[in-house]
Amino acid sequence: MFTSNGYRLDESPARFGMLDPVPDSDRDDRDALWARLRRDGYLYLPGHLAPELVEAFRAHYFAALAGTGLVRAGTDPGLGLGADGEVDRAELRRVLFDEIVPGEAYRALTEHPRIRDWFAWLLDDEVHLHRRKIIRHTRAGENGVGTATQAHYDLVYLREGTDRVLSMWIPLGDCPLDRGGLAYLEGSHHRVLAEERAGTLKRPAASITADLPGLAEEYDARWLFADYRAGDVMVHSAHIVHASCDNTDAQGRMRLSTDIRYQRVSDPIDWRWQEHWHDRDGL
Numbered sequence: 001m002f003t004s005n006g007y008r009l010d011e012s013p014a015r016f017g018m019l020d021p022v023p024d025s026d027r028d029d030r031d032a033l034w035a036r037l038r039r040d041g042y043l044y045l046p047g048h049l050a051p052e053l054v055e056a057f058r059a060h061y062f063a064a065l066a067g068t069g070l071v072r073a074g075t076d077p078g079l080g081l082g083a084d085g086e087v088d089r090a091e092l093r094r095v096l097f098d099e100i101v102p103g104e105a106y107r108a109l110t111e112h113p114r115i116r117d118w119f120a121w122l123l124d125d126e127v128h129l130h131r132r133k134i135i136r137h138t139r140a141g142e143n144g145v146g147t148a149t150q151a152h153y154d155l156v157y158l159r160e161g162t163d164r165v166l167s168m169w170i171p172l173g174d175c176p177l178d179r180g181g182l183a184y185l186e187g188s189h190h191r192v193l194a195e196e197r198a199g200t201l202k203r204p205a206a207s208i209t210a211d212l213p214g215l216a217e218e219y220d221a222r223w224l225f226a227d228y229r230a231g232d233v234m235v236h237s238a239h240i241v242h243a244s245c246d247n248t249d250a251q252g253r254m255r256l257s258t259d260i261r262y263q264r265v266s267d268p269i270d271w272r273w274q275e276h277w278h279d280r281d282g283l
Contacts, residue, residue: 002177002225004245005145005210009223015213017186017222019044019234030122041189041240044226049114049170051230057109058173058230058256061135064100068092070137072252080173080254082139093279101135102276110260115168119262123166130165130261132273132283135172137256138180140249148180148244150207151215153192154261155238157283161270163196165263168235172256175228179255180247182234185215186222188241196239212243 002009002016009016021044026032037043059078062071068088072081100106110133119127138147155163175181209215216223225245226232236242247255263269272283 001248002245003143003248004148004180004183004212004243005150006143006147006246007211007213009245010213010216013222015216015222017224019184019224019226021046021226030124033122037235037237041187042184042234042236044232044234046229046232048118048233049112049231053109053112053114054170054172054230057105060105061100061137061172061256062254064095065092068095070139070254078173080137080256082252082254096135097276097278101133101278106133106135106258110258115260116262119166119168123262123264125264125266127262128265128269130263130270130273131275132277132281133258133260134277135256135258137254138244138247139254140179140247140252143246145210148210148246149182149242150210151185151212151241151243152207153188153239153241154236155192155196156206158238158261158270158273160268160272162263162267163238164267165238165261165270166235167238167259167261168233169259170233170257171228171230172258173230175255175257177225177227177245178248178250179253180245181226181228181255182242182244182257183212183223183225184236185219185241185243186224188219188221189237189239191219192239192241208241215241 062077062080068091069083069085070087071077072083075081154167158165169182
């Protein structure tokens with residue numbers, strides 16, 4: 001059973017499907033990738049990064065937060081096993097926003113040549129990485145509205161820059177279906193693009209809804225999932241609707257992921273996204 005923010009998803013073939021990975025034959029074909037991106041709104045790139053690269057950051061992240069009570073005592077931080085007790089949220093926020101987010105390990109990961117050089121190749125230009133980059137961990141068993149990422153598309157948060165910005169979502173470690181990875185509403189970018197052109201979606205920055213099954217009915221579309229492995233990445237447009245599911249991992253392993261955004265330096269840049277991410281930055 002799959003849930004998101006406590007809502008149970010419809011797993012019928014009309015509402016539930018799997019993401020289509022980019023085949024090896026298209027991986028080095030820029031025109032083919034752009035054709036897929038325009039058609040599907042996303043590029044699912046299994047094994048794009050070395051697994052040890054993301055696993056090392058996963059271990060770094062949970063080791064840094066071990067003193068907050070987040071991680072089960074006496075366990076390998078790389079496993080990301082959640083502790084049962086209370087978390088010192090003040091200390092967690094201090095370490096996250098003062099040490100991890102602005103730290104060298106995070107910068108090195110998000111500017112790794114397999115990421116920066118790949119975007120420069122795909123965009124055929126010099127590229128800019130938005131400084132505001134987000135890291136999320138989700139503990140197993142958390143549910144209810146506000147625990148999983150609600151349905152949204154990225155452009156509503158990036159109104160001051162180009163709509164041609166591309167996001168990369170990186171699972172930091174294995175993220176099988178029961179750990180609550182990112183899901184995409186099939187074909188939703190076509191509707192969003194049409195409504196953006198018509199000016200009917202000029203709303204304050206906000207998620208669309210926590211009710212993923214209800215949104216699938218409204219769009220008459222499937223939510224698409226993947227059994228992500230360490231090293232996989234997702235690249236998606238600013239218009240496709242996406243969300244995450246609840247973490248129901250039976251062993252208590254936490255989901256960890258980051259989402260970052262690259263664009264051409266020649267396109268307008270949203271000035272609000274040029275400071276390190278903080279949960280009180282108003283975005």
